[in-house]
Amino acid sequence: MTLWRGRFGEAQQASALRAFTESLSFDRRLAPDDLACSRAHVRGLQRAGLLSPEGTEQVLAALDQVEREIADGTFVFEAGDEDIHTAVERRVTEVAGEAGARLHTGRSRNDQVATDLRLFTKRSLAEVARGVLALQEVLLARAREAGGAYMPGYTHLQHAQPVLLAHHLLAHGWALARDVDRLLSTEQRADVCPLGAGALAGSSLPLDPDWVAGELGFSARFENSLDAVSDRDFVAEALFDLALLGTHLSRLGEEVVLWSSEEFGFLHLDDAYATGSSMLPQKKNPDIAELARGKAGRLIGHLAGVLATLKGLPLAYDRDLQEDKEPLFDAFDQVGRALEAMAGLMATAVFDTEAMARTADSPAAAATDLVEWLVEQGTAFRQAHELVGALVRDSVQRHVPLAELVAAHPALGSAAVSLLEPGSSVLRRTSPGGAGPGPVAEQLERFTLALSDEAGRLGRVGSPRGGPRGRA
Ligand code: ARG
Numbered sequence: 001m002t003l004w005r006g007r008f009g010e011a012q013q014a015s016a017l018r019a020f021t022e023s024l025s026f027d028r029r030l031a032p033d034d035l036a037c038s039r040a041h042v043r044g045l046q047r048a049g050l051l052s053p054e055g056t057e058q059v060l061a062a063l064d065q066v067e068r069e070i071a072d073g074t075f076v077f078e079a080g081d082e083d084i085h086t087a088v089e090r091r092v093t094e095v096a097g098e099a100g101a102r103l104h105t106g107r108s109r110n111d112q113v114a115t116d117l118r119l120f121t122k123r124s125l126a127e128v129a130r131g132v133l134a135l136q137e138v139l140l141a142r143a144r145e146a147g148g149a150y151m152p153g154y155t156h157l158q159h160a161q162p163v164l165l166a167h168h169l170l171a172h173g174w175a176l177a178r179d180v181d182r183l184l185s186t187e188q189r190a191d192v193c194p195l196g197a198g199a200l201a202g203s204s205l206p207l208d209p210d211w212v213a214g215e216l217g218f219s220a221r222f223e224n225s226l227d228a229v230s231d232r233d234f235v236a237e238a239l240f241d242l243a244l245l246g247t248h249l250s251r252l253g254e255e256v257v258l259w260s261s262e263e264f265g266f267l268h269l270d271d272a273y274a275t276g277s278s279m280l281p282q283k284k285n286p287d288i289a290e291l292a293r294g295k296a297g298r299l300i301g302h303l304a305g306v307l308a309t310l311k312g313l314p315l316a317y318d319r320d321l322q323e324d325k326e327p328l329f330d331a332f333d334q335v336g337r338a339l340e341a342m343a344g345l346m347a348t349a350v351f352d353t354e355a356m357a358r359t360a361d362s363p364a365a366a367a368t369d370l371v372e373w374l375v376e377q378g379t380a381f382r383q384a385h386e387l388v389g390a391l392v393r394d395s396v397q398r399h400v401p402l403a404e405l406v407a408a409h410p411a412l413g414s415a416a417v418s419l420l421e422p423g424s425s426v427l428r429r430t431s432p433g434g435a436g437p438g439p440v441a442e443q444l445e446r447f448t449l450a451l452s453d454e455a456g457r458l459g460r461v462g463s464p465r466g467g468p469r470g471r472a
Helices: 015-021 024-047 053-071 084-096 109-146 165-190 209-215 225-230 233-259 287-311 319-348 353-360 363-376 381-398 402-408 414-420 437-460
Strands: 150-155 158-164
Touching: 024 053, 024 084, 024 109, 024 209, 024 319, 053 084, 084 109, 109 165, 109 225, 109 233, 109 319, 109 437, 150 165, 150 353, 158 165, 158 353, 158 363, 165 233, 165 437, 233 287, 233 319, 287 319, 363 381, 363 402, 363 414, 381 402, 402 414
Parallel strands: none
Antiparallel strands: 150 158
16 A cells, blocks of 8 residues: 555556665664654644544554554564555554544654654664763773773874873773763754654644644754755764764774784783684684774765765755665664673773783883973973984994983983883873873873763753653
8 A cells, every 4th residue: 555545546566666665674663753753643633623532542542552563573564565654554544444544634754754763863872872881981990990000102003102001091981972972962953853844844734843842752843844854964963973983983993903912912802702713723803893993984984875865955855865764773783782892892801911011111112201301400392302312213223221321321310210210101191181190090080070970961861951842
């Protein structure tokens, strides 16, 4: 059955057309949102005097039945069910008869699908944010537990200056904090209800979009019916947020790959979070971290794809918009799984802090400390930099330990040699936000507060923010 048999008669649709245009195979996951949307709409119809109290009850009971049938797998989809909206309406009409045939009064699939997808997106954004918070909590716990352990900090993947392991872990944690912030602010912009926009222009019927918005838990209704049915900014924004979050997970994954290599040896993966090789018995591979890295490409592709779909569309609804769902669903799925896997991996990995310290303690890692020591003695920075650079070059070329050259240098001497002692460099990273124990202790407190703030914000998602939400 098509929804447009009046104009088209009962002529059979070409099966190639159905196969090409259907969206049921993927949009059936919107069923809970479609049911919520229909319940609110039906109550709105009753309020507007367009559906009798008995008719309303019949349709609501039919929607309950559809929900049960979908939940227990007895719902029978038919060949003509082009999408979830068609399938639900068809079944409601079968069950509730004439009353069911009134369900679509004053509504189009255009405002319906936009409403369903916003409900889905709002919920999914909050869910992903919860997953991010769980990973941040793991990073925080590992950072606390790392205490004074230190490692080489890198620029250009070359040893730069030692940093506390906690500092490095929290660097990933702060990037994730920005992700949570972005996800929740996207959720706020998605929190506008398009229901009542109809196909594109509103309705002659006395509908109340403000009421139905509140009924569905939205903060506001649409301002412009054309915009309401054609706007997929919330999809693009969600995909951007997920692509950037995926990029952060990719960078974390890349470091896990490096750190677990024999060359680095900074991290040992728990067996439960590593994989073997089908051919090489000795292998323990960081596949999870690699996939966390690999998925980012796909997520970026989803964003680019949806933007390309949107860019040429005239107002208002165009069928191209159906292409928004698969990338959105996939992005949420992939990121959700990546977060869970990386949280488990990071929670169970064993850090080899001795290997880290050994690598960080190369004397050249304290070169900047020598420069800063000279600066404190009154030498101009550029001169100090040149002096120490020349000592390092000399040490490398003539294979003389740097400490010897420092001791022998008139501007440095034995007082400066102590700067090269293992483990001492990181202690001198004292400035706010820096990599040493003082600022990192403060940072741990600030990060803990940031996470409880996030948890608070997440708790409030879905509760009244003002506007029509929660109105009687
Ligand atoms: N399956 C469609 C979509 O996902 C629903 C809206 C169809 N509307 C229409 N006028 N053909 O976008």
